[in-house]
Amino acid sequence: MSIQPGDRIPEVALKRIKDGVETVDTRTLFDGKKVVLFAVPGAFTPTCSERHLPGFVEKFEDFKARGVEVLCMSVNDPFVMKAWGDSQHVPQGLEMLADGNGDFTRALGLEMDASGYGMGLRSKRFALYAEDGVVKQLHVESPGEFRVSAADYVLEQLG
Template sequence: MSIQVGDSLPEVVLQRIRDGVESVDTNALFDGRKVVLFAVPGAFTPTCSEKHLPGYVQHFEEFRRKGVDVACMAVNDPFVMQAWGQSQHVPEGLMMLADGNADFTRALGLELDASGYGMGTRSRRFALYAEDGIVRLLNVEAPGEFRVSSAEQMLAELP
């Protein structure tokens, strides 16, 4: 069963690159903060690179003005996430998180079997808004769609 509104986010270690590969506990990422976390099936894939991440880059300052942090996650390694962020001109402060073994994705119950495309286990496309580690809004896309997890949709639904 997947995570639901009102649930606490599971505690898992993710990775990101700053001055090196850094392990980041999800509690440290979400506790005491308002965060929009959006997940994509894969860095450098068409919809993710042409629409999903660019929307959050474009609207990043609007989220910040609302006091909301933004994080992008994919089942990729941290070096891929760093390179993708650089290629997409991700602003400083928009967190690029690697869930390399899909541990967080599985804990959320939002995994996708993309082995038919040679991609193994990936994350479903989704966006959630959490306050202090509690899910307040969850938008999970139907397979092959990109609507409810967009930056514009999340901005429209934020309290």
């Protein structure tokens, strides 16, 4: 069963690159904050690179103006996430997080098997909005879709 609105974000460690590879736990990322986390099946993949991440880059200031932090996550290693963020001109403050072993993705119950594409376990495409570590909204895409996890749609749902 996947995480649902009203549930707490599970406690899991993720990786990011700042001054080297850092371990950051979900409590640090979510507690006491308003956060949109969006996840993609893979860095540098077509929809993720052409539409999903660019939408959040374009709308980043709109989220900031609402006091909402933005996190991007993929089941990739932190070096790939950093390179992808650099190639997409991700603004400072939009966190690129690596869930390299899929631990957080599994804890959320939002994993998918992409073995048919040679990608193994990956995250479903989704966006969630949480306040103080509690999920308020969850938008999970149907396979092959890109609509409800898009930056414009998520901003619209925030009201």
